[in-house]
Amino acid sequence: MSSKPLAGRRILVTRAAHQSKVFTRLLHEQGASTEAAALIEIVAPPSWQPLDQALAQLHQYQYIILTSVNAVDMLHQRLQHLGQEGFFSAEQSSAVAGPIWVCVGPKTALALQKLGRQPDLQPEEYRAEAIIDLLVQRGISGQRVLYPRAQLARPLIPQQLRAAGAIVDDPVAYNTIPGRAAAEQIRQLMRTGALDVVTFTSSSTVENFVAALGDDAVQLTRDLVVASIGPLTSATARRLGLTVTVEAQDYTLEGLLAALVTYYQLLGKH
Secondary structure: OOOOOOOEEEEEOOOOHHHHHHHHHHHHHHEEEEEEOOOOOEEOOOHHEEEEEEEHHHHHEEEEEEEEEHHHHHHHHHHOOOOOHHHHOHHHHHHHHOOEEEEHHOOOOOOHHHHOOOOOOOOOOOOOHHHHHHHHHHHHOOOOEEOOOEEOOOOOHHHHHHHHOOOOEOOOEEEEEEEEOOOHHHHHHHHHOOOOEEEEEEEEHHHHHHHHHHHHHHOOOOOOOEOOOOOOHHHHHHHOOOOOOEEEEOOOOOHHHHHHHHHHHHHHHO
């Protein structure tokens, strides 16, 4: 019998397909087996024009706020399209006084670093409220801010920064839509009792999970461990009637993994 803490546990990974590999590998390293059902897909916004207009004048901004790896990826794609990919280079950034790059967490910061640009600011807590507090403390009034966002993102960042006197442009950089193939796959897994844990890494994954299962969602998860990446995702789950069993203290995939490992280690002691 394996001594790994998640040995014998079958875990549902609901992240977008192109983002699930890292989490799946981490789970496997701890002994788990996994099922992947992409509950969200990342797609282009209805129009690129607002984002492209902002990117064509990047040096007018004092701050650029990036709150996800998806935002970094889409920004990079559009800068390539506009022939401005060099804007990420450290050499150009040091040669020309440009904006301050703000990343919400380590994964977003790493994605930016891989493109050649070091983030300038990163709050200790990986959530929108921490970015707002950090910028307000620095004195954001009168400063121009670019916030490339998801279409369904909470309006908190632009609202609060505008209230503090900032001039904020928040063009849509990407949209998340329900994963089209996941619903029947999840229903089958639930019907056969093949799962021990369902993981949620965003509010969108929770909402699409409940939409896929309809009125059966609460009943079908009653005997499962529901694991959430953080308080916002947990709040969405509870609002939709799910009972959250495990919540990450660090709002990252590694934090979610650590919370699951701790849960099962404690369970094994009882």
